[in-house]
Amino acid sequence: MLSRNSSRTAQRLLRTAAQPSQTLNIARSFASVQDSPAVQSSIQSDLFKPTKYGGKYTVTLIPGDGIGAEVAESVKTVFKADNVPITWEQIDVSGVETGSPGRTEEAFNEAVASLRRNKLGLKGILHTPVSRSGHQSFNVAMRQELDIYASISLIKNIPGLVTRHKDVDLCIIRENTEGEYSGLEHQSVPGVVESLKIITRAKSERIAKFAFSFALANHRKKVTCIHKANIMKLADGLFRGTFQRLAKEYPQLESNDMIVDNASMQCVSRPQQFDVLVMPNLYGGILSNIAAALVGGPGVVPGCNMGRDVAVFEPGCRHVGLDIQGKDQANPTALLLSGAMLLRHLGLDDHANRISNAVYDVIAQGAIRTRDMGGNATTHEFTRAILNSMEKAL
Numbered sequence: 152m153l154s155r156n157s158s159r160t161a162q163r164l165l166r167t168a169a170q171p172s173q174t175l176n177i178a179r180s181f182a183s184v185q186d187s188p189a190v191q192s193s194i195q196s197d198l199f200k201p202t203k204y205g206g207k208y209t210v211t212l213i214p215g216d217g218i219g220a221e222v223a224e225s226v227k228t229v230f231k232a233d234n235v236p237i238t239w240e241q242i243d244v245s246g247v248e249t250g251s252p253g254r255t256e257e258a259f260n261e262a263v264a265s266l267r268r269n270k271l272g273l274k275g276i277l278h279t280p281v282s283r284s285g286h287q288s289f290n291v292a293m294r295q296e297l298d299i300y301a302s303i304s305l306i307k308n309i310p311g312l313v314t315r316h317k318d319v320d321l322c323i324i325r326e327n328t329e330g331e332y333s334g335l336e337h338q339s340v341p342g343v344v345e346s347l348k349i350i351t352r353a354k355s356e357r358i359a360k361f362a363f364s365f366a367l368a369n370h371r372k373k374v375t376c377i378h379k380a381n382i383m384k385l386a387d388g389l390f391r392g393t394f395q396r397l398a399k400e401y402p403q404l405e406s407n408d409m410i411v412d413n414a415s416m417q418c419v420s421r422p423q424q425f426d427v428l429v430m431p432n433l434y435g436g437i438l439s440n441i442a443a444a445l446v447g448g449p450g451v452v453p454g455c456n457m458g459r460d461v462a463v464f465e466p467g468c469r470h471v472g473l474d475i476q477g478k479d480q481a482n483p484t485a486l487l488l489s490g491a492m493l494l495r496h497l498g499l500d501d502h503a504n505r506i507s508n509a510v511y512d513v514i515a516q517g518a519i520r521t522r523d524m525g526g527n528a529t530t531h532e533f534t535r536a537i538l539n540s541m542e543k544a545l
């Protein structure tokens with residue numbers, strides 16, 4: 152049995168910033184910013200009170216690796232210009248391998264402690280080394296340590312940013328704490344590696360209930376379970392079976408399931424068929440990347456990761472951008488919109504509206520865009536355009 156507090160998690164999260172044409176209501180659970188995917192939080196439970204001193208909220212800021220420092224600086228600049236009542240507690244964690252592994256672990260522990268204390272975080276993506284000698288993914292470790300179990304990426308076309316597909320409006324909900332990312336690997340004999348995938352009924356129930364609650368709060372029609380139960384009959388079979396059992400408790404919602412390889416094909420051929428998708432960890436990582444490409448790439452997709460006690464807002468498509476680090480080419484849109492989502496979580500809707508309106512206004516006008524959106528503007532130029540738009544609106 153799940154505790155009442157666990158099942159309430161998806162009930163207490165976010166509120167909508169309305170846009171006339173395409174409002175995505177994450178009402179009292181999740182919400183959109185403007186015409187774009189975003190997740191906001193508005194209802195504070197007694198277990199979920201952010202730290203506030205002197206009229207300002209203290210929020211943990213983890214810029215991340217690659218372009219993280221550049222886009223985080225954009226967020227700080229925009230928030231400062233709008234007099235947002237937030238004090239940043241910045242922790243410079245890095246997943247890049249250095250000669251000081253002790254300091255790397257120390258910074259990670261500081262970040263976890265800061266998030267426990269503040270309840271809220273804005274985070275870039277941390278690099279995970281591919282080498283066998285590299286450390287465990289800090290992104291994964293942080294979610295497991297704080298039980299930040301639900302990842303949400305809302306994928307929706309942004310007005311003015313033309314992509315191959317139109318009318319894309321789907322949400323990917325990903326179980327964040329187990330599956331193939333459990334980190335349980337060993338080499339039984341030389342040349343033979345066993346990697347354990349963990350699926351539990353309790354966590355499958357928790358994420359399925361989260362997805363159904365999300366769909367109801369947003370007046371969505373359908374929830375699709377993504378799996379590979381035809382091959383992994385026990386593990387994914389448990390996930391799928393749990394989903395199907397719980398679906399009976401939500402007769403007002405259409406439910407179905409789809410094998411992950413078929414879902415990948417369907418996503419790029421006819422994404423309009425999808426509404427809310429819920430899935431184990433690895434499949435969420437794959438499909439969130441595919442879906443982000445449908446609407447403009449990782450630079451424009453915000454997201455968040457929710458737990459019972461901690462909410463961490465970060466881009467919905469997890470790319471570090473090491474190849475453009477330090478070149479002033481990064482698109483800060485995803486982190487800015489994730490920041491706007493965080494503001495709604497705090498009930499600071501006026502600030503969230505001004506910032507998100509300005510972001511979408513700049514994109515819609517099309518004169519100033521970063522390279523990933525087909526333009527030549529630098530990160531600083533794009534940020535300046537947002538500030539100008541905010542000033543004009545006033």
